[in-house]
Amino acid sequence: MAKFERKGKMKGVPPISTASLPDIVFMLLFFFMVSTTMKETSINVKIRLPEATETIKLEKKSLVSYIYVGAPLMQYQATLGTLSKIQLDDKFSEVSDIGDYIAAEREKRDEKERPKMTVSLKADEKTKMGLIQDIKLELRKASALKLNYSSRKRLTNSKYN
Amino acid sequence: MARKNRAFPEINQSSLADIAFMLLIFFLVTTTMDVDSGIYRKLPAWINDEQEPPKIKRRNTFIVLINKNNDLAINGEFAQVSELKNRVKEFILNPNDAQDLSEREDRFVEGIGDVKRSKGVVSLQNDRGTDYGAYIMVQNELVAAFNEMRNDFSFRQFGLKFDALSEEKQEMVREAIPTSISEAEPVEI
Numbered sequence: 222m223a224k225f226e227r228k229g230k231m232k233g234v235p236p237i238s239t240a241s242l243p244d245i246v247f248m249l250l251f252f253f254m255v256s257t258t259m260k261e262t263s264i265n266v267k268i269r270l271p272e273a274t275e276t277i278k279l280e281k282k283s284l285v286s287y288i289y290v291g292a293p294l295m296q297y298q299a300t301l302g303t304l305s306k307i308q309l310d311d312k313f314s315e316v317s318d319i320g321d322y323i324a325a326e327r328e329k330r331d332e333k334e335r336p337k338m339t340v341s342l343k344a345d346e347k348t349k350m351g352l353i354q355d356i357k358l359e360l361r362k363a364s365a366l367k368l369n370y371s372s373r374k375r376l377t378n379s380k381y382n
Numbered sequence: 383m384a385r386k387n388r389a390f391p392e393i394n395q396s397s398l399a400d401i402a403f404m405l406l407i408f409f410l411v412t413t414t415m416d417v418d419s420g421i422y423r424k425l426p427a428w429i430n431d432e433q434e435p436p437k438i439k440r441r442n443t444f445i446v447l448i449n450k451n452n453d454l455a456i457n458g459e460f461a462q463v464s465e466l467k468n469r470v471k472e473f474i475l476n477p478n479d480a481q482d483l484s485e486r487e488d489r490f491v492e493g494i495g496d497v498k499r500s501k502g503v504v505s506l507q508n509d510r511g512t513d514y515g516a517y518i519m520v521q522n523e524l525v526a527a528f529n530e531m532r533n534d535f536s537f538r539q540f541g542l543k544f545d546a547l548s549e550e551k552q553e554m555v556r557e558a559i560p561t562s563i564s565e566a567e568p569v570e571i
Contacts, residue, residue, distance in 0.1 A: 239396060246402035250409060257413030271518040275525040276419040285418065290514075341418060346515030350508050353517070361428035370518055371420035 266291035266308050271346040273372035284337050285369075286326040288319070288356060291345035305348045307356065316352070319359040327365075339367040421518065421525055426565070442484050444473045444504045448520055450511030463519055470527035474500045474559075489558075493550070494539060497558045504563045521563075528561045535559055 268291040279285050289308040293301045297313075307314050309322045327335055340360060344353060360368060446466070447455040454461050456469055476483040484502025491497050504524055508517055529544070532555050536544040544555060 239399065243395070243398040243402050246399055246406055250402060250406045253406065253409045253413065257409065271515040273421050273518055273522040275421055275522050275529055277422045279418040279420070282418070339422075341420065344514050346513065346518070348514040349510060350512040350514060350517055351510030353514055354508075354510065357425060358428075361425050364428065366425040366427060367422075368425055369418075369420040369422050370521065371418060372518055372522075374419055 262287070262308075262311050264289055264308065265294055265297060265311075265313065266306055266345070267294055268343055268345045269347070270343065270371055270373045272375040273370075274375050276372055276374050277369070279339065279341060279369060281337070284330065284334060285339050285341050286323065286365075287341050287343060288322075289343050290348050290352065290356070292347075305345065305352055307352070316355045316359055319356060320363045323360070323363040323365045337367075338365065339369055340365050341369045341371050343371040421521055423521070423525075423563075438503055439485070439501075441482055442501045442503060444470065444484070444502060446504060446506045446520060446524070448506075448508040448512045448516055450509040452513050452516035454520065463523060466520065466523040467527045467530070470504060470524060471531055473504070474502050474527070474531060474562075476500065476502075491554055491557050493554045494558060499558060499560075500562075502562060506563060506565050524563050525561070528559065528563075532556070532559050 266289050268289060290305055291308075292298075292303050293306050293313070301313060307316065307319070309318060314322070323340070327338065330338060342353070342356065357368070360366070445455075445457050447458075449455070454463055454466070456466070461469070473483050476486060479486075484500045486498040486500050488496055489499040506520065506524065532544045535558060536542055536547055536551075536555050539555070540547060540551060544552065547555065
């Protein structure tokens, strides 16, 4: 009996094996690698997307080009003002640059994938329609006709019903 | 042999977890998880030369106007966004063949047969000062109206919702109920 007690005191609580910790972390890592996409551009304009119920998911991200529209962030307001600006890729642009941007985006894709290209318009809900209309006109001129008005999903129509 | 095995030290694996954590944190920071979604619309093709706008009868146009104060008008009268969807459905479906709502023509759709297709066009016009948010709200109601009509139609024809139909059947339903939302300005006659 005495021998048994002494043995127990010496060993204490056995340390928890951390050998499986890397496996758990790798599992998490793979989950995130598979379920997420890389951030491609940093957005320099403030965007609060409008809400909508009839939204469609954009399936193939590689076929989507983005146009961001909104007021420049604080740090750019000193030079650019607070009026809504267009951002293409990483830089602020004018409406007239859209044609070139679409052409460049088209050039990046495979020939057979080009007809499926979609433009996602991410515009702030406070933007004036004048600018949006100019963008739409430029898109039509560039024959990029598939347009997705990016919006947040509102689950029910409870706002009105 | 046994002695040799004991002499070879096991590689310490405790830092593997740290490396994996570092990778994990890197991916957490550089990636986004939000699914991109939005209202899908097809823009009309750009026509370079001056072309006469299509002539559409007055009863076949449903004019939705949004002014710069984000007020809504349907056919020249003030209206609420909440009534827009049902007004559009009533206009397109015209169940009682009212004289002031859209005309319906017989049309043969392959796979379904003869259907009564509306000749109505919803014309959406806005001011340059309209807020984008208000425009999307109206656009959303218009798309919702057409989606609901297609869902009802699919349910009557095939017993399934529009989204559950096969590609060919969706095409048939699209032909029977086209999304006739025009953002150009049709001329009244």
